[in-house]
Amino acid sequence: MPQSSLPDLNTIWLKWMDSVNSCLRNNDYVNAIACVFHVNAVFGGENRIEFNTAKYYQLTNSALMSVCYHCKSETPSQDVKSWNRLLPLIDSVLYGKKYRRCWNCPKCNKYNYQGKTDFVQETFTTPRYLGVVQEPPKIQEGLVGRREFEMQARNWIRLALDEISYSLGVERREYVPVSDRDDMIDNDDND
C-alpha cells in the first residue's frame, strides 16, 4: 500500500518534473540528475527504480552490441575488453585527462574510444521496463569531456524518467482511495 495518498503523489511528481524541465532548459544537468532522484524517491519501495549499473548491464548486456567506428561491425559489449590509451599532449588538455578508455575491434583490430562508441540494442523482450537504470554519468573535466557528459546525462535522464513514469502508472493502478480503505475497515468491524 503506497504510503502517501495518490493526490499527494501526483502533486510531488509534478513539482519535481517542473524542476527537471527547468534545469534542462538551463542546461543544468547536474541538478536535473538530482531532481530525477527526488522524483524517484516519491514512490514506495516496490515501485522505486534502482540505480545500479552492474545490475542494469547484467539485464541488458546480452542484447547490447558495440559498433566499431571503423568497419561498423558489431561486437557483444560483454566481450569487449577495454584498456587505457595514453593521450598526446594536446588531446590530454582537451579531454582534461591523460588516458582514455579504448577497446579493439576483433574484426579490423583498430582501436575505438569507449566514450565515442555507438551501441545498438538487439530487439528487447517485452515488457521493456526493468526497474533498474545505470548510475548517472559523472561530470568530466575538459571541453570535450563536458560535452560528452551532457550527452550522456540527457540520455540517462530520458531513460530514468521513462522507467519512473512506468512506476507512476503502476502506483496509480495499485492505489486504493482513502474512503475505500475506511469502508474495508468498517466492514471488518461489522462482521
Ligand SMILES: [Zn+2]
Ligand atoms: Zn572494426
